Amino acid sequence: MRDFEYQAPSSIDEAVALLAEHGDRAKMLAGGTDIIVQLREGLRDAGLVVDVKKIPELMQIAWRDDGGLEFGASVPCHVIYKDEKIIDSYPALTDSAKIIGGWQIQGRASIGGNLCNSSPAADSIPSLIVEGAACRIAGPTGERTVPVHDFCTGPGTNCLTEGELLISLVLPPPAKSAGSRYMRFIPRNEMDIAVVGAGAWLRLDESGESVEEARLGLAAVAPTPLSADEAAAWLQGKPATEESFSEAGDMARKAASPISDMRGPADYRVHLVGVLVKRALTGAVGRARGGDRNPVIPVGINRC
């Protein structure tokens, strides 16, 4: 790979200044599990690599006064999924963090990096969408906040403009009698890229029998991960049953417009959307009713 300059700024301002100065010749380095591969394979070119892991804000985990969570864009996955409180509050997120690559990848890869890489198949993005996460972005003109479902603009592209930097992800306080689950389908049981990924979040009414509110996120079925709003809205007020979930899955298929590639034919992917949405909702409702929230080892039928 071609050589490049390396800088590790210790403040956001310093980082923003570097990024603004070098424009698209500058590439950000968090966990490096995507960018180093892309540089090595010549898929991306960099004059300057900006290591953002020395910036305190990007490495912090902070619980907000409202009970919500803010975690730095460069916090590695293994820190996220080892945090009992995060597991309990945002189980879909920890599902995702636990299956991005193997342990060695999770030791480095960050949720923020997964988001900024903006792959249509990114495992964390559907979970961030259904957990209602927003992105705190710093730039030359100051700070702005963007909902995660508006962050990606296409395969490998996002709304970050020149000089901008993702600082952290902000999650709303966990709701009562709510649960979430992320599942992906891959041919192996680990070390693979999602053929389809589905995140589901739902909140039950007092009876615990019907859905008061739901959110659905999909990966690898469109140029960007997306939020299946129609199916989610339809679930409102529906009984929290397998029937409703599989009907919601059928509706979610309509939101999918996948391509055929080496990871799976388009029609197969559309079919899988229904299957995974149903299964993710089933997992989410189990957690909403007090079921185990720990990440599930993705092996065996119905585990993926």
Added chain:
Amino acid sequence: MAIVHIPPQMQELTGGAAEVEAEGGNLRQLVAHLEAAFPGFRDRLTRGDSVAPGLAVSIDNVVTSRGLLAEIETDSVVHIIPAISGGS
């Protein structure tokens, strides 16, 4: 006389015979004997002083690595088969 099994693709040389008898204390003598009876046989089975590339000879169900010097008993059974490539 040793019995030589002729694979179908060589039977054109033996007038269609699938099995012929031949004499020889080793494979070279056997081939010479066959060449006399069936002209062209030597060219098909041998290259220089060894068995032709891609072919192997099994004598009494043991594939020989001794080439044309492999010993042949008077009651030996000889097969001409493809050479096997390794693996593992």
Added chain:
Amino acid sequence: MSDNFSNSQIIKDPGDNYKTLGTRPVRHDGVDKVTGRAIYGNDVQLQGLIEGAILRSPVAHARIKSIDTSAAEAFPGVLAVATSADFPDPKDKVADLGEGPVNLAHLSANCLARDKVFYKGQAIAAVAARDVHIAEEALSLIKVEYELLPVLTRVLDAMKEGSPLLHEDLRTNEMGKKADTPSNISDHLHFEQGDPDTAFENAHLVVEREFKTQTVHQGYIEPHVATAHWNQDGHLTVWASTQGAFSAREQTAETLALPVSKVKVIPCEIGGGFGGKIPIYLEPVAAVLSRKSGRPVKIQMTRDGVFEGTGPTPASFMRIKVGVDEAGKILAAEAWLAYETGAYPGGVIGPGCMCVFSCYDIENARVDGFDVCVNKPWTKAYRAPGSTHVAFAMESVVDEIAAKLEMDPIELRLLNAAKEGTKRVDGPVYPRIGLVETLEAARDHDHYKSPIEGPNRGRGMAAGFWFNIGLKSSVTAHVNNDGTVTLLEGSTDIGGTRTSIAMQLAETLGIGAEDINPKVADTDSVGYTDITGGSRVTFATGLAAIEAGKDIISQMKGRAAMLWECEEGEVGFADAVFSQDSNSITFAELCGKLSSTGGLITARASVDPQGFTNGFAVHICDIEVDPETGKVDILRYTALQDAGKAIHPSYVEGQMQGGSVQGIGWALNEEYLFDEDGRMLNPTMLDYRMPTALDVPMIDTVIIEVPNPSHPFGVRGVGEPPIVPPPPAIANAIKNATGVRMTELPMSPPRVFEAITKNGGAPS
């Protein structure tokens, strides 16, 4: 100990009463390998060492009009650039280089392309520089002009009349006879016995099916790597990661037109081969770069270079037809097999044709096999080369027949099993073999007898076969005065064979395995030894060790006779003790007296065993299919094999388990994906999906010790048969779980789901 570390059962031969054989000592090279001290090919460090990189073709079929390396040569830090112009013209010589005959023009052009490229990823030029980054940057400065040619990626297309030709001069070889007109079909084999046509007419049931398999790679974790130093005295030293130091020496010497005496190959520890490290790719390239730069040069392939630029095992198309009577006796069988040999002739269709019916006693049979050139990498051996393809086809058809006759699949196989005296379709007759015993052990195994319950679950079984070749092996043994023996052997050790060979010498001498110090020696330090392959090392190199042991005993009897002033013939030897009348002395004690009775002893042996045996594997697996996704989950797996005498049972089990999991990968997910232009889409270990630890269960093993009559300890090769049964065993299990018969590998989720859906299967 074995109980802690495996779920293994050994069915011993009654005559078995060995001291060392059958124990499980820690391997002699073990500590170096768990502490990181073992030196593999890429761990070689030399004074002045520089690094090389390879430029590979971006297109699958083209004429090379020109190569301009001037900019690369001028790039700072570059010390040498090489193209095929730096190789001697290989002519059209054919040489036997360890894995059968190889055309040197093809071998040379596969190391650095000459005139034409035949596949995407073929090596074209190489750069040596101060470090690999500089070398890779310089590669991008090499300008190559291509004249694109039509690309053939499918075997049946390449066989068609009037299809574009890869090699204008290639004429189909029909067992020594060349066809008159050029073709992409390099070889056609035809076997026939009995009268298949009439037998099919008389059959009660005839099943005929077509099958397809895709290109798969051996998948060793260590990339190919070679280091070469071309000394000013004209001697070339090569540090290689190879399955055969002498084979690598010959291939390198022939490619460079050097006498073998000028080439020394030092075999490093080797990070897996499975057949893929028999051919050379980098050695002569590193050599010419060293000659031009005057420095030692190391080249390691990138992982995509390994996938695209080395020899995987072929994709295939197969048609199988089998006819049986009411009782299930096979009356006739017919096979039509087409294998892709890839860029150049010389594939594995031969063994494919010999293995397709090798598990059965079939009176009337016909086999036609074709090796076909296509614009893909030049295929090479992969564990039981050619056998897994045909087993997938044949064992699926046999399973379907058993189902149609409502017979137990093992009983049907027992009824038709090959045994001692069975005449193979390619001619030879089997000696003592253990297929029947292995099938019976499977039938009686708890796994096969236990019920399988639950929806979408099924059990399947299949049998598999591979040869056990002999070939040449040498060892040298030095007896030390402390009662130990240093053993130099010529076989490279991929999976613990140092120890299995040392144990055979120990058994011969009646001493412990720990008293032998085995070393793999370079080509200047031990006698000629053929490749590590063909499941031959423990068998043939073991024979050499036994011979050397006998020589040591007879020499030491002479020394004992000197001590006791008796005739050598009066000295006996048993259980490591020499004796005569009242005199007796242990092996170790006598070692201590060697220097005072004429000096320490060296023994050596070079063998070329003519014995030729066979190994059979029978596998049972339980699977569950997810009907909504088509994904197959392996629930339980048992591998049984007639291993002959298991010298070191742990490593026999390891071969069975490792081969099984390679076969599971081949069955479920592994395949080369190509676009229409012949570009591989998935040349990474992420997208070429080899099984991870989470994809497989424990692999239970049963070793059936049916002794090999042509080895004093009854050793059979065990390395290769285990990869053969998994694809059909899993296909048969899928059939029993879902009612769907899969006829294409891999049986990946989209394929299985499509088949289930077509079958009106699961709700979606």
Added chain:
Amino acid sequence: MGRKIHVSTTINGEDSEFLCEARQSLLEVLRTSLSLTGTKEGCNNGNCGACTVLMNGVPVDSCLVLAVETEGAEIETVESIAKEGHLHPLQECFLEGAALQCGICTPGFLVSAKALLDDNPDPGEKEIRFELSGNLCRCTGYDKIVRAVQAASERMKEAN
């Protein structure tokens, strides 16, 4: 030619300094500049785990770490698993259980397995298979590796 950068770090408990280019991976520097060749390269792409090392106690693929990133970090490689001339229980069990054949993946497995047992002294078979799924082995079929890790965990519990 890239500019050389000075890096101070701790490797296997010893202070270590080296010069590297920004583009050089930790794997490359360990193997070439520091002669720690126990860490192996299988894919140079984060997909096989042969190059696994511990960085600040966490397993990482050293092919996906820039050497310059290790400034101030603590790195542990396979060379540090055996202490004071004694093999670690994992190393003993890998040997006794024949959990290696060619051995090229073994250093990576040992480092990952050590991290696993340090983190969870009593993992079940599924946990072991899951946590080791970032390490590919092509020889053993994993059976003996999983059993060796189980046996080592037993041994370490008995020792404590």
